[in-house]
Amino acid sequence: DTAVSQTPKYLVTQMGNDKSIKCEQNLGHDTMYWYKQDSKKFLKIMFSYNNKELIINETVPNRFSPKSPDKAHLNLHINSLELGDSAVYFCASSQDRGLIRATTAYEQYFGPGTRLTVT
Amino acid sequence: AQKITQTQPGMFVQEKEAVTLDCTYDTSDPSYGLFWYKQPSSGEMIFLIYQGSYDQQNATEGRYSLNFQKARKSANLVISASQLGDSAMYFCAMSLVGGYQKVTFGTGTKLQVIP
Numbered sequence: 001d002t003a004v005s006q007t008p009k010y011l012v013t014q015m016g017n018d019k020s021i022k023c024e025q026n027l028g029h030d031t032m033y034w035y036k037q038d039s040k041k042f043l044k045i046m047f048s049y050n051n052k053e054l055i056i057n058e059t060v061p062n063r064f065s066p067k068s069p070d071k072a073h074l075n076l077h078i079n080s081l082e083l084g085d086s087a088v089y090f091c092a093s094s095q096d097r098g099l100i101r102a103t104t105a106y107e108q109y110f111g112p113g114t115r116l117t118v119t
Numbered sequence: 120a121q122k123i124t125q126t127q128p129g130m131f132v133q134e135k136e137a138v139t140l141d142c143t144y145d146t147s148d149p150s151y152g153l154f155w156y157k158q159p160s161s162g163e164m165i166f167l168i169y170q171g172s173y174d175q176q177n178a179t180e181g182r183y184s185l186n187f188q189k190a191r192k193s194a195n196l197v198i199s200a201s202q203l204g205d206s207a208m209y210f211c212a213m214s215l216v217g218g219y220q221k222v223t224f225g226t227g228t229k230l231q232v233i234p
Contacts, residue, residue, distance in 0.1 A: 041227050045222065088162065096219065096220075106152075106214075110163060
């Protein structure tokens with residue numbers, strides 16, 4: 001029973017195309033994330049949503065647009081794909097409710113990743 | 120801003136021996152959490168262990184323990200009795216506590232366990 005799932009696992013496409021990656025979590029978590037892992041394995045956050053609301057938006061080109069139809073889903077749409085977009089994209093979720101008086105940080109549960117190759 | 124430094128790009132360890140993966144962090148905030156994740160060659164990211172900045176004891180999870188030295192701002196991962204399946208990339212990460220906080224990841228250490 002997969003906790004965080006992503007589709008597709010592999011995506012090969014040409015420059016200029018538009019593509020989407022879907023993510024779903026069945027953990028009941030409130031917060032979901034998109035990360036990009038480059039060829040050197042560096043992992044960088046792109047976006048974070050809590051209960052369908054955007055809460056973290058890093059300096060990502062506006063060709064990338066996340067959409068959260070409900071708190072269990074966070075999709076990533078990419079317009080006008082470029083060679084530099086080739087990477088592994090990870091979706092993740094956590095229990096983080098953004099409480100100011102929180103006493104702990106929360107681990108994130110990652111999806112299996114989507115390897116995007118732009119040719 | 121938070122920063123995580125992993126100075127060992129790659130390490131080797133003999134099967135059944137213990138290994139320590141180094142991690143240092145930098146933050147001026149007193150409330151934070153430290154994480155370790157494992158990424159095998161299959162690509163998934165697996166959460167291993169967590170240490171809160173106010174935790175009095177070092178975290179342990181099975182063969183994993185976190186050697187937390189707050190004054191030195193280090194959070195080294197110790198894997199005891201290494202197994203071949205421990206061969207993977209290991210990432211140290213941190214997040215502040217309270218509100219919505221980003222998780223900052225280190226650059227990772229590639230561990231190879233030798234039979």
